Amino acid sequence: MKLYDQLIKFVEQKLGPIAGKLGAQRHITALRDGFLVAMPFIIVGSFILIFANPPFAADTTNAFGRAWLDFVAAHRPTIVMPWTMSMGIMSLFITMGVAYSLAKSYKMDGIGAAALSAMSFLLIAAPEKGWALPLNHFAGTGIFTAILAAYFSVELTRILKKYNITIRMPEQVPPAIAASFALLVPVLAIFLTLYPLSLFVQTNFGMQIPEAVMAVFKPLVSASNSLPAILGAILLSQLLWFAGIHGANIVVGILSPIFLANIGANAAAYAAGETVPNLFTQPFWDFYIFIGGAGATLALVFLMSFSKATHLRSVGRMSFLPGVFQINEPVMFGAPVVMNPTLFVPFVLAPVMNAIIAYFAVNTGIVDKAIAVTPWTAPALIGAAWGAGWAFKASILTAFLLVLDVLVYLPFFKAYEKQLLAQENASLSGTTQAEKTGQPVTA
């Protein structure tokens, strides 16, 4: 118990405030919000990729599967094109989204910042060749460059503005027209900074900036696929949630570039018919580890729905449908799980166990690696299969983990139920006593 008290004190006094600051920090907020801009393109785009790769063996005798395979074989480039122009160029949407959000947080012009950032990204990531833009860094390998281009172009614009380095118009010029000249200096400044840098990297290292950036981030990305890193991210998210802070909002906010770089590489490999490389992706996080939301609480909600304790039963039933769609605030604050010492152990243990089992299931190839991005609100059983290109083995893994989660939560849930039943009985007998003596009953 002493250890628990110390841990809670640490989370409340140290970790919580740091996470709060991170969660409110403008560059991290912009990162998260910027990714939201790209999400619809990525989700629908990756759907196309699945369509282009029918879940049937090449020699299938199933008539439907055969027709599908033949159709895809005949029209593959036509079918894949929408994927290329959505998920395949996701870094472009990301750089614009991040720049827009960051500029807005500084109360600067959002659309101007987005356009400038797009130009900066194109300048360093896709130097024109034969009157066409090479797309090889528009997907997963360009993500970190896209983010840096957004940060750099917005900060540069802000600093130029701050020191009043701008083209000054005579006072007679209407303000709207003067504002339209506001971006002239920043555009020039990008030409004078990023372009020489790009040329320098090309001539000295024989690579484009995105390749250099990827080389820098590579250790981080490969570490992300390791079990200790995954467990670390889970523990951080869980401890924050236990203190009532939206842990995933902060942890996933920071993880999202890695998630997208990983899934981008997976999708590209899948499209090319190569081995899918990365394990740690958003579907892995949402639909194996956090079934029903942070703490894998769907199992707990299920147990609560049949509880003898009125409070648990009503919160459980109310939380069930949201839980199916991966939303668990009602159970977190209603049960409550937040700051509830009785439920602390399963709340941390269940997702950790899920991660370890899923890690081995995916690594040994029993279950496929994810190749598609899904909405995080997809029901876990469906989302798991969706992410893995409609491989229903993934759903079976999720169902198996869900059953194990129920077993992990069961003893602790029983103990908590007992506490609540004792309270409910006490207040019930209190009521009857009050009725007998004619005292007013207070709730």
Next chain:
Amino acid sequence: MKKIFLCCSAGMSTSMLVKKMEQAAAGRGLDVEIAAVAMSGFDEAIEAYDVCLLGPQVKFKLADFQAQAAQLNKKVEAIEPMAYGMMNGEKVLDQALSLLEA
């Protein structure tokens, strides 16, 4: 008409509470508009609405949001965790109304 908005990470869980608050308001015959907004939509929402209540799980944004709202002479407060978890529309509506009166 009074305009209230609730704000959380993605505006998902608060949208459930909005429904309960609307029911509570209808029961009392109150003319209010209530909406759920994601954190990223706060800037625009605070201009259009009279008051904001924040999901307890994103309380780390409270100080920021309060400062921003104060410039418009509006108030932001976090929802009491248990009322949030129980999706207690009556209680949260009371909280919003008391902020509007104060």
